[in-house]
Amino acid sequence: MRQSDEDRFTAFVRAQSASLFRTAYLITGDHQRAEDLLQSTLVRLYQRWPRVEAMEQPVGYARKVLVNQAVSWWRRRSSREEPLLLLDEPTWDGGVDEVTEHERVWNAVVSLPPRQRAVMVLKYYEDLGVVEIAETLGMAPGTVKSHGHAAARRLAELLGEPALSRAQPTEEARS
Amino acid sequence: MTLDERLTRAVHHVADTVIVPDVDLDAVRSTARANRHRTLALGAAACAAVVVVGIAGAALSGGQRAVGPAQDTSPSTVEEWTPERTRAEGSPVDLLYSWSGPAPSGLDAQLYCTGGCDEWKPDDVEGRTSHWALEVRQGGRSALFDVQGVPWARYFDEDSILVQDGINQVVRFRLLQADGTAVPLRRVSDLAPAVPGPDIMLIMDLDTYRRGTFGPDGPGEHPYLVDDRAGTLQLLDVPWEIEWWGPNVDEFLWGGDDCRVIWQRPDGSFDHHDAADCQNTVAPTDPGWNFDRFAEWLEPGRMALVEHSADGIPLVVHASLDRGATWERIEVEGRPLTDALLQLGWT
Numbered sequence: 001m002r003q004s005d006e007d008r009f010t011a012f013v014r015a016q017s018a019s020l021f022r023t024a025y026l027i028t029g030d031h032q033r034a035e036d037l038l039q040s041t042l043v044r045l046y047q048r049w050p051r052v053e054a055m056e057q058p059v060g061y062a063r064k065v066l067v068n069q070a071v072s073w074w075r076r077r078s079s080r081e082e083p084l085l086l087l088d089e090p091t092w093d094g095g096v097d098e099v100t101e102h103e104r105v106w107n108a109v110v111s112l113p114p115r116q117r118a119v120m121v122l123k124y125y126e127d128l129g130v131v132e133i134a135e136t137l138g139m140a141p142g143t144v145k146s147h148g149h150a151a152a153r154r155l156a157e158l159l160g161e162p163a164l165s166r167a168q169p170t171e172e173a174r175s
Numbered sequence: 176m177t178l179d180e181r182l183t184r185a186v187h188h189v190a191d192t193v194i195v196p197d198v199d200l201d202a203v204r205s206t207a208r209a210n211r212h213r214t215l216a217l218g219a220a221a222c223a224a225v226v227v228v229g230i231a232g233a234a235l236s237g238g239q240r241a242v243g244p245a246q247d248t249s250p251s252t253v254e255e256w257t258p259e260r261t262r263a264e265g266s267p268v269d270l271l272y273s274w275s276g277p278a279p280s281g282l283d284a285q286l287y288c289t290g291g292c293d294e295w296k297p298d299d300v301e302g303r304t305s306h307w308a309l310e311v312r313q314g315g316r317s318a319l320f321d322v323q324g325v326p327w328a329r330y331f332d333e334d335s336i337l338v339q340d341g342i343n344q345v346v347r348f349r350l351l352q353a354d355g356t357a358v359p360l361r362r363v364s365d366l367a368p369a370v371p372g373p374d375i376m377l378i379m380d381l382d383t384y385r386r387g388t389f390g391p392d393g394p395g396e397h398p399y400l401v402d403d404r405a406g407t408l409q410l411l412d413v414p415w416e417i418e419w420w421g422p423n424v425d426e427f428l429w430g431g432d433d434c435r436v437i438w439q440r441p442d443g444s445f446d447h448h449d450a451a452d453c454q455n456t457v458a459p460t461d462p463g464w465n466f467d468r469f470a471e472w473l474e475p476g477r478m479a480l481v482e483h484s485a486d487g488i489p490l491v492v493h494a495s496l497d498r499g500a501t502w503e504r505i506e507v508e509g510r511p512l513t514d515a516l517l518q519l520g521w522t
Binding site for chain 2: 010013014017018021022023025026031035038039040042043046047101102105106109120121124125146149150152153155156157159161
């Protein structure tokens, strides 16, 4: 690789690795695994760097590689674990310590099946839309919406939220 | 505060408070280069750690499993990739999604890869060749096997794993054990009678899966009769239109497609039920949905189909408790699915 390519790869890593690590951590919930995933993703990027750099969105490709590896790992691990069930937890009334509230919500997210969790992380952390999430995970937009809705219903159940009302179809759903 | 706001705040709180490690760019570069270059053969210490097994030609005593022709276990050359070299120089990677981790008997497997290791393009379209090895472990023993691409694997019995691997539309099936035994299974074109039993298992069509998009939204599993003594796999003679199967094909053959549920009657013939005014459906066993309670509820003889809106909102559960003799239609919109199961006598 030419020195200029090397320099641009270094700059890319410095700009994006923290965000990529956080995404990996949110999906796996495991610091060491997130670190391993980030490392293997960067290795793949480096091996393909001239081609990756020429893409319209190199960070989108990096995220795709990382997220799909994370989901594969988490899918295997989660099949051996009991889902967290918080049916008896009280509804949050705003009086609970904020950190405790974050932990409670986070525990609920952790209990989701891997693809539902990935959809939620990409939506709430990466702030991606349905189409972008679909491209990242390699699934149809309708499937993303199904996973997202299933996740939302599960989280509402776990967190003592009132039953969701029927969602109005989005512009995408109508089209 | 809405659920949306709670989720946004919690996720960002976790992300913002996690300690982000420094990236060792030198390690990234060196790993990338090491994966690219072929090196000399392994040291003796790495070879001594595992038993590298070939497939021998002689049958075992006691009428047990036969094994195939022997693999070359001589020391590897610069150009030769043996399973132990792959294990030593490669990295652990995940088996295909259906792998569920160590079995109660302690049987487990670990996949290793070196090279491009792109599981969606196992022959590495950029020209670098990936090398794969599968380690099967149980009770302190382990054995390494050559595999091609990311294999699909599932427990067959207490000491065997059924492994499907291959690239470029050429797949092979083997039963692998931690003592190094490898029983090749050949697919028999004749269909097996549709009779549930302990040797019936759902096997994914790996080639179809690889040609699809990432993520097994429809992996195309089919019931097979696995005869480890004869070394054969036979697809069951079941209705071709069944797209997904219930979880207990060893006891009760049933499945569905769209708004139709299909099941086997006691006399062996198949019957079906069409959910009236039905639109979008999903199987109760779909891994992408959080239907874990259905797995508990689906005893042999019970069947279910979940109908949902175009937006993915579960609307109706169609269920039978008596092998299709009667069907119930339970509205679930706005309620947890467990309510439907409780209504169906789940305790």
